[in-house]
Amino acid sequence: MKWSGRYKGYHAGSLRKDLISGCIVGIVAIPLGMAFAIASGVKPEYGLYTTIVAGILISLLGGSRFQIGGPTGAFIPILLAIVMQYGYENLLIAGFLAGIMLLLMGLLKLGTLIKFIPRPVTIGFTAGIAVTIFSGQIAGFLGLRDMERHEYFFENMKEIVLRLPSLNLFSILTACICLAALLLTPKWLPKVPGSLVGILVSTLVALWLFPGKVATIGSAYGAIPGGFPGLHPVSLTWDRIGTMLQPALIIALLGSIESLLSAVVADGMTGTRHNSNRELVGQGIANIVTPFFGGIPATGAIARTATNIKNGAVSPVSGVIHGVVVLLVVILFAPYASTIPLASMAPILMMVAWNMSERKAFAKLLKTRTSDTVILLVTFLLTVFTTLTTAVEVGLVLAVLLFIKRMSDMLSVDKVLPDRSNLREKVAPHVVAKDHDCPQVSIFTIDGPLFFGASQTFANLASIMENGSDLKAVILRMSKVPFMDTTGEAHFLALVKRLHGIGANVIISGIRPQPQRLLMKTGGLTIIGEQHFFEHTGEALNYALHTLNGEKCRGCRHFAFRECNVFSELDYVAQPGSQPSPRVRSGSQPV
Structure with missing residues (x-):
């Protein structure tokens, strides 16, 4: 807003209006000021x-x-x-x-x-201030x-009770x-x-x-x-x-x-x-x-x-x-x-x-019975019974902690496989079953921000290492990870290094710009290998299938992927590390 904009088109009629409103507000302000x-x-x-x-x-x-x-x-x-x-x-x-x-x-x-x-903090201390003012005038x-x-x-309430005889x-x-x-x-x-x-x-x-x-x-x-x-x-x-x-x-x-x-x-x-x-x-x-x-x-x-x-x-x-x-x-x-x-x-x-007093907003927040209700009540009670300084500090800290908790709860990690009943063979968690899960390739969808409050969720990935001797590739679908901080990056790379330690390749699909930039700055891109980053899950899966241990595929009846029909019937020379050379899929790719 420029200075000229505040007085644009100002004229004598405007001055008359300002005089009237200014005089009225001035009269209102006198008793209030005192x-x-x-x-x-x-x-x-x-x-x-x-x-x-x-x-x-x-x-x-x-x-x-x-x-x-x-x-x-x-x-x-x-x-x-x-x-x-x-x-x-x-x-x-x-x-x-x-x-x-x-x-x-x-x-x-x-x-x-x-x-x-947060609104619960402002409503809480405003309502608390109102109670303090009201009680102070008794x-x-x-x-x-x-x-x-x-x-x-x-x-103060005790003082009022003691002085009641002097009313x-x-x-x-x-x-x-x-x-x-x-x-x-x-x-x-x-x-x-x-x-x-x-x-x-x-x-x-x-x-x-x-x-x-x-x-x-x-x-x-x-x-x-x-x-x-x-x-x-x-x-x-x-x-x-x-x-x-x-x-x-x-x-x-x-x-x-x-x-x-x-x-x-x-x-x-x-x-x-x-x-x-x-x-x-x-x-x-x-x-x-x-x-x-x-x-x-x-x-x-x-x-x-x-x-x-x-x-x-x-x-x-x-x-x-x-x-x-x-x-x-x-x-x-x-x-x-x-x-x-x-x-x-x-x-x-x-x-x-x-x-x-914000009484209507206060009552509305109380009825929600959520974490915001807790913030509201804590801020309100601390404002009334302690000091406004304490109330604001505790209210803000509590709001931040509960926000971190909510954000960490939003992060989910699901093991998925292509759903062949879907025309585009989209990957889905419900496809994974005890008798339908590739022992050598695991695909996970990570959904949510990887930040310090949610870093422990990586513990959910520990299950993929239970049969680590067979695991050859892990595909991490990261298109739903909007943000990664340095703590999340540290836990992420710790997982990558642990997988590398058991001989498994880590393959990334659909990574978004911010996490990718952070991995580039921290050297994570080099640790994972730039050749292991793909835009689509189908491309990542094609790459992963080239890393399979052919001996392990022979006779497998999980049939987690379309190519498994071919792999399980192939005859291999009993040589350690022998691998099939599957053709790149010409059909639809899982997304």
């Missing part, structure tokens, strides 16, 4: 600063013309864990490092690799006092009013942001009917400063950088997934195509700059991006306007935000958790 910041364990203004700085930069530099960036619910568990373990200042360092990682991912064109993260909803935040789910009925009433507004506004006023209505109504009710009875942003975090976001120094030292590398990697991974998923949603809604690598570059630059204004990590926000599109956005200008609107609100109305009850924030985040 709520996400509070839930992440930092002051609400830092969420607003993130919305302003990151939102503008992601729209200007990203790869999707409709993307709205800022703080998101997906980051809450990981950011809260970092703040609790390392502190706010180190969170800024982690966000800065994550930005560098995202920038490098985009420059190295790794954007397309994100799609290879205390705010009930107005519990003296709550201590803990890193793990069980400890505040006024907080519950405030939260219920906000929740009612969130549920009813889309039905009655579909074009008005429900979160804004909920906060305004519940705040006014709390101020007029029971002032001073509920905790507010101001009482908990102090007044929100107005004016432009000031520069915030970030203390970068090698010790701190080394400590925050792992958290930064998780932020970068989660941010890349979230932003590209959001861009894909935007593509589906508009019929456009985003540039995934450029999107990562934009996300990276935004996260590098934002910490220097005190902002927390940001990514593409699916709900706000969808709102942007639904309200008529045409270009990235709407995303810039959304950031400017938030900035103007901070400058003009910051003191009033301090009166917002914390209980009003809880229903908003609960609704965010419910909407991001």
Whole structure:
């Protein structure tokens, strides 16, 4: 996507549409920015600063013309864990490092690799994050006092139970009013942001009917400063950088997934195509700059991006306007935000958790009862009960291991013979029988990739060596082997050498380009012998029949091949190694 393409045909009417959508999304982003910041364990203004700085930069530099960036619910568990373990200042360092990682991912064109993260892993940790966010708002909803935040789910639930005697009925009433507004506004006023209505109504009710009875942003975090976001120094030292590398990697991974998923949603809604690598570059630059204004990590926000599109956005200008609107609100109305009850924030985040829970996809995967179900449940449970870092790492490792297992199960090795009931005499496994199997020539069909996870399947070929003294040729049909790695090649050549050791020729038919190139590089082609490679099984069989021990053929009644009728009746001089000279078949050849 070229720069000109993002603004092609842009005119005054387009600007008007972007102004409308940008203002609406900006209004939606204000309560969400504060709520996400509070839930992440930092002051609400830092969420607003993130919305302003990151939102503008992601729209200007990203790869999707409709993307709205800022703080998101997906980051809450990981950011809260970092703040609790390392502190706010180190969170800024982690966000800065994550930005560098995202920038490098985009420059190295790794954007397309994100799609290879298994869906059960993404659904599992997304659902786990939703449970974590929802459960984290129970205390705010009930107005519990003296709550201590803990890193793990069980400890937080225990804390809620211990603090239940301190519940505040006024907080519950405030939260219920906000929740009612969130549920009813889309039905009655579909074009008005429900979160804004909920906060305004519940705040006014709390101020007029029971002032001073509920905790507010101001009482908990102090007044929100107005004016432009000031520069915030970030203390970068090698010790701190080394400590925050792992958290930064998780932020970068989660941010890349979230932003590209959001861009894909935007593509589906508009019929456009985003540039995934450029999107990562934009996300990276935004996260590098934002910490220097005190902002927390940001990514593409699916709900706000969808709102942007639904309200008529045409270009990235709407995303810039959304950031400017938030900035103007901070400058003009910051003191009033301090009166917002914390209980009003809880229903908003609960609704965010419910909407991001992927409950339908989760239930669908559960019903499949496959290995993907195991990955889903493990990732989900680890996200809820341990940390997101552990969940993603274990989920990915488990997905890789189960994938290797599935791929290894796909590899099959079947002994075959020509089926003379078939007009083309195609080879088939069912033809092989105890009384119908050539003692001197064995044909095997190998089906599947020969890689490190499937290398042990060569053990199935051990049976061909039980009567090794009679075996003269082994034909390996490899037209169904799409890939071979060095481990598979090592096991393959070990089998070849073992067969050579008992005096059997190894003949290859139908080998595909990649395995052939690898054998050429490793010297396997020379070990097998280039003269032993054929395009068709029939050609390979004709060659193999020339290697037969004629003495062994005389009197044989297996009749595995058409030529056996002639070989079994020939008279041989009793000389070791005497061989018949069968004519090359003029008829059809097995394939």
